[in-house]
Amino acid sequence: MTTYIGTATSRVDGRDKVTGAARYAGEYGAPDLAHGSVVNSTIAKGRIRRIDAGEAMKVDGVITVLTHENRPPMADNDEAYKDDVAPGDGSPYRPLYDGSIKFNGQPVALVLAEDLETATYAASLVKVEYEEQPHITDFEKQLGKAKALPAPAKPRGDAAKAFAVSDIRHDAEYYVPVEHHNPMELFASTAVWRDGKLTVYDKTQGVQNVQRYLCGVFQARPDEIRVMSPFMGGGFGSGLRPQYQVVLAVLGARALKRSVRLVLTRQQMYMVGYRPAMVQRIQLGAKTDGALNAITHNATTITSQYEDFHRNETTWSGLLYKSETASYAHKLVRLDLPAACDMRAPSAATGVYALEAAMDELAVALQMDPLELRLKCYSDSDQHTGLPFSSKSLRECYSQAAEAFGWSRRNPEPRSMREGNDLIGWGMATGIWEALQVPITVRITLTANGHAEVACATSDIGTGTYTIMAQAAADMLGVPIDNVTVKLGDSTLPPSPVEGGSWIAASVSNGIVTTSNAIRDELLRLAETMPNSPLMGIKTADVTLSDGSVTVKKTPRSTVPIADIMRHAGVDRIAQEKATKFGKDGKHAHNTHSAIFAEVKVDEQLGVIRVTRLVSAVAAGRILNLKTARSQVMGGMIWGIGMALHEETLIDHRFGRIMNANIAEYHVPVNADVHSVEVIFVDEQDDIVNPMGIKGLGEIGIVGVPAAIANAVYHATGKRVRDLPITLDKLTRDA
Amino acid sequence: MNNFQYSRATDVADALSQIASDASAKFIAGGTNLVDLMKYDVEHPSRLIDISHLPLTKIEETTAGGLRIGALVPNSDLAWHPLVTERYPLLSSALLAGASAQLRNMASTGGNLLQRTRCLYFYDVATPCNKREPGSGCPAKEGINRINAILGTSDACIATHPSDMCVALAALDAEVHVAGPNGERTIALVDFHRLPGDTPQRDTNLDPKEIITAIELPPQGFSKHYTYLKIRDRLSYAFALVSVAAALRMDNGTTRDARLALGGVAHKPWRNPEAEAALNGQAANTDTFARAADIVLHEAKGFGRNTFKIDLARRTIIRALTQAMNGTPQSQSSKKIA
């Protein structure tokens, strides 16, 4: 039955992507296309006093300049602007709604012109006068004003008391700066206007989310707006929520009653959501044998003044390590910035960084091998709930990655391993993420000639969803993969939530199983009246679809071609659309795990850091496609290098403005920064998490990597840098 | 980006007459810097005079035994030209330390000289900047100045010149050949770029009506004892925090002719004759190298976020001179520091 699942199948859309046949949101056209360019605020807080678009309007080819004063109507209540992923608290930002300025770089006008160059030029001529108010973007200065959130998880025992009497104590603060997603594809929307209806090509991780949102904002009927996003050039969480360009594109189209395309610039990509900056204080108390008896994890993260975005950085420790007592707290600092948002492994990339760096420091204090400490504190249950894991192969991750890395040859003494001018450091960390599933609906149409169409409104954000959907359908329906057509990224298709949280692969694959089973049942039902059929009286669970036939599992010679069944029934196709829900089993915790080992070489005099080796062993249930899975995990690991060593959004607090809003000055790793990267998938059979035993791989790749690298840097240099990114100057500074 | 006219120059004379007739016209060569600056609304040329088709693409030996490099030789062609890799490997190495292969394919020799600072404020028209708008102020001084200068700064501006190539050219005593309305002239590379003083809007001593036609290198190429060591925030494709071009003529452990130029630290490639003099005639070793570094950095001044550069520059100078002495130049493909 599994010809394709589990193999290293190449991307079914690979050819379209490399030949340019795959079209992205900003590449769609229309005969009546107008082009937009956005004017952004240059202050962080205040009001617009006056907008003078006179000069802009004089430019040949400019059609109109939309502002909050002359735009078409938009909804006037928060509910309309709350998309599926909106935080519970606060008022979602409304683009071009009124004259108030909430952050620097906020859109204040949309220039629409006959071509992009004209729109861009005219946008530079729009003059905006502001009534400026004092702003605050400096996280550190506002720490004292942080607002406490309800306890992120139930405390266990009295952690403060236990910590006070622990044999060995570690207490430190860890800092993560604001980071941006930097997907290759810019946010873009093309709103195609036809007879009062709109088809909106949008860069998004959730077409139906955007569709519902647009209908709310513009008080449109569901059939008036269709949202399409067949391909996406990277989202990493930035595309979970509708971004402002889609609102402006639709606003423009409704104002002009013609099609509008709007593509943000790279600079504007830094004026939307980001990974929140945060300070995390971790206290770990242990007995001399390494057993933890107290964990305190407090996080303070930033958000905007208007919306309270936050995730749970602090609760991962309760899943990872056994400790009798634990306490968690989360505070929020509101700043005059756009609202923070999800970014690759939100809360875990950051929370586990702090926890795993702290565990390394504890190991040093204990004079214990960091891996041994993890094993000592290994937890077989989720301590928040007391539930066991549906599966947890973290021990295997540790042992396989340690073996591949050669961890046993590590000299524990910092600065002890050398090679020429380089200090060599070896560090390790643990990774964890949730194995989530979401309700999803899949439609399958199987034709008599053995072709199948699989349809679902999910997205392929570049991870390989097209491919795994084709693999699952081909296996379940018993047809060659080339006979499977996958349709996704269209709001009119059967419902799917946004693609995020690593939940789509598990959800959609199981969804395909459900619907394929319905197809099989339907075939059996139709076959029932066939004369002399070997399928007579056979139960559905006892047959499979393979090689274009319905076959009895136990007696493979009892087989009937699907084409014969359809001919007999007088149909040329069978279509089924089924919803799949994943019941909460209530008895198990569902998580993916990883172990990461890193080698760095640090030039002793100059501080130049090279990550020369990374090994990650991942346990994530059934791996659907070894090739796309490996790419996904590698991408996360490389991002971990960036988080550890390079990434930082720089804000000048005098202007409340991001100053390195381009990928020349916002550094992500380049090829030279990436050396050996090894991914190991640990065998993990999980019959509980979902029928196919899939746990998802979207996020786990990055989790733990920054800590493993930071720990390796400490091992190399004896210098503990707790504020990311670890740039070379921090290795020589005093504090 | 503004609307602009575009015309192509047919020869140097044509280029000069076109630029003379339009005060806000600009030459465009590879466009890798100018087009970016136009996109950011920093530059608003009324006309782009395309000089990329001018016949200034030759690399020829001069009668004096040096090399003449046409202003339109792409950075990648220059880096890989046999005469350069053999006789001026320092120049080749500095070029390969810069930008990316794609950019080097487009970037021209003349354009590289005239690329503008990467100061974050210079690029953002929503902020003040004396270089962009004289008199508006310099937010970098108390702001995000990690990449800004520590030497030769002024009250008005602390920007750096970001070129790698120019650092090597400065060390090699290159000359810049230019043509203008009053004929041709030659400017020493070390005098080509200016310090910011109170006119930070002027990067160089080239007149806007002039065109760069070539770079000339003297015969001495220092092909035995040289290095270009660039320290940056990632291992490739980033501008220098500090870079050092070091070139030595050695005689039995004694330095005879030392060249030391720094990038990423000043408004121009930084050479210090005193530091070089302090090396000449001395035993080549860490002590003499450290002394030279101290002389170079004697007047260095940090502005907070970039203060670390002073110590980093010191260490980088010592390492670079050591690499040069040992004949183990920094490899630009393996990012391991030799």
Ligand SMILES: Cc1cc2nc3c(=O)[nH]c(=O)nc-3n(C[C@H](O)[C@H](O)[C@H](O)COP(=O)(O)OP(=O)(O)OC[C@H]3O[C@@H](n4cnc5c(N)ncnc54)[C@H](O)[C@@H]3O)c2cc1C
């Ligand atoms: C992302 C990025 C990273 C980079 N990294 C580096 C790096 O690490 N190190 C480094 O050294 N450089 C780096 N660069 C800069 C690059 O080297 C320069 O942009 C390039 O050398 C400029 O050459 P060009 O021919 O494209 O110049 P253009 O952009 O065409 O012109 C630049 C200026 O020179 C003028 N000009 C050009 N030719 C002449 C001439 N013959 N006479 C008179 N005026 C002329 C133009 O009018 C213009 O003002 C980087 C650039 C980018 C975009």
Ligand code: SF4
């Ligand atoms: S350092 Fe120079 S370029 Fe930078 S802001 Fe100041 S004046 Fe402008």
